Amino acid sequence: MKIEIRELTKYYGSYRALDNINLIFNEGIHGLLGPNGAGKTTLIRILSTLLPQTSGQICYDSTSVADKREIRRIIGYLPQEFSFYPGFTVYETLDYFASLSNKKLSKKEILDRLEAVNLQDLWKAKTKTLSGGMKRRLGIAVALVGEPEVLIVDEPTAGLDPEERIRVRNMLSQLGKTKTVLLSTHIVEDIALSCKSLSILNKGRLVYNGTVKDMVKSSEGYVWDLTVDFKEYEGYMDKYNVISSIVDGDKALLRLLSKEKPSLNAVSTSPTLEDAYMRLIKDV
Numbered sequence: 075m076k077i078e079i080r081e082l083t084k085y086y087g088s089y090r091a092l093d094n095i096n097l098i099f100n101e102g103i104h105g106l107l108g109p110n111g112a113g114k115t116t117l118i119r120i121l122s123t124l125l126p127q128t129s130g131q132i133c134y135d136s137t138s139v140a141d142k143r144e145i146r147r148i149i150g151y152l153p154q155e156f157s158f159y160p161g162f163t164v165y166e167t168l169d170y171f172a173s174l175s176n177k178k179l180s181k182k183e184i185l186d187r188l189e190a191v192n193l194q195d196l197w198k199a200k201t202k203t204l205s206g207g208m209k210r211r212l213g214i215a216v217a218l219v220g221e222p223e224v225l226i227v228d229e230p231t232a233g234l235d236p237e238e239r240i241r242v243r244n245m246l247s248q249l250g251k252t253k254t255v256l257l258s259t260h261i262v263e264d265i266a267l268s269c270k271s272l273s274i275l276n277k278g279r280l281v282y283n284g285t286v287k288d289m290v291k292s293s294e295g296y297v298w299d300l301t302v303d304f305k306e307y308e309g310y311m312d313k314y315n316v317i318s319s320i321v322d323g324d325k326a327l328l329r330l331l332s333k334e335k336p337s338l339n340a341v342s343t344s345p346t347l348e349d350a351y352m353r354l355i356k357d358v
């Protein structure tokens with residue numbers, strides 16, 4: 075399914091949270107990356123019909139987001155913050171959400187869906203006993219309960235340990251084979267390891283949209299490694315966007331972003347996705 079966003083702007087009072095966003099994405103998993111306050115949740119809530127836009131249009135194939143009932147049939151949404159009834163079991167929670175979306179699921183179907191998110195062994199556990207990662211996985215099962223064509227997940231990996239993050243990411247990659255998945259995150263690694271295409275929001279503006287590969291390429295020539303005397307360290311920190319610094323005795327090893335070569339001994343180095351992200355956010 076194709077999602078098309080045209081000239082989308084959102085104001086909260088006089089504060090402009092989204093500024094003229096134009097964006098199209100198709101089947102597969104698409105990343106939405108940006109720092110805190112960039113507007114990711116605002117965009118996702120508008121895409122999910124939970125928040126009205128100030129101006130602009132959004133279409134899912136030919137269906138406008140104004141057609142809330144139809145859009146809600148098409149999409150599954152996992153919010154950034156959510157909670158379940160603490161006294162419900164995992165099984166009861168999924169059963170409850172299925173009935174809310176008018177789905178009659180047999181016991182076997184519910185257990186199959188729990189198996190898909192690797193929670194089958196915990197079907198009798200109360201939701202209050204689940205870890206953060208288990209809750210996210212149950213949240214994904216709930217978002218998928220109506221068999222949506224589009225899955226929108228807001229920061230599903232935030233606060234998870236590396237093993238759970240990998241599990242959630244792999245689950246989403248799998249889903250991206252048959253659905254359109256929009257994954258919002260502020261963790262660059264999540265995008266590098268699961269998405270082919272991504273959009274970057276910063277202060278309500280779209281600062282990049284395209285493939286991960288092209289984004290990295292666009293920052294070639296901007297990343298430098300150099301060694302400086304410790305007494306010059308502060309000066310470099312003030313003048314440049316320093317990505318990393320390792321202090322070693324009276325020397326410091328810096329990796330920084332710059333259009334021009336920052337010093338004679340600086341060596342141009344291949345950008346990582348994180349370097350490219352920082353360059354776009356810092357507008358180097």
Ligand SMILES: Nc1ncnc2c1ncn2[C@@H]1O[C@H](COP(=O)(O)OP(=O)(O)OP(=O)(O)O)[C@@H](O)[C@H]1O
Pocket residue numbers: 086089091108109110111112113114115116117154260
């Ligand atoms: N209901 C609201 N009323 C007023 N301002 C809001 C409201 N919701 C969000 N904002 C502001 O809009 C901007 C974007 O917020 P949003 O939650 O969309 O960002 P985000 O990219 O999801 O951030 P995070 O990574 O912290 O979740 C922020 O400056 C925020 O303070």
Ligand SMILES: [Mg+2]
Pocket residue numbers: 114115116154228229
């Ligand atoms: Mg958010």
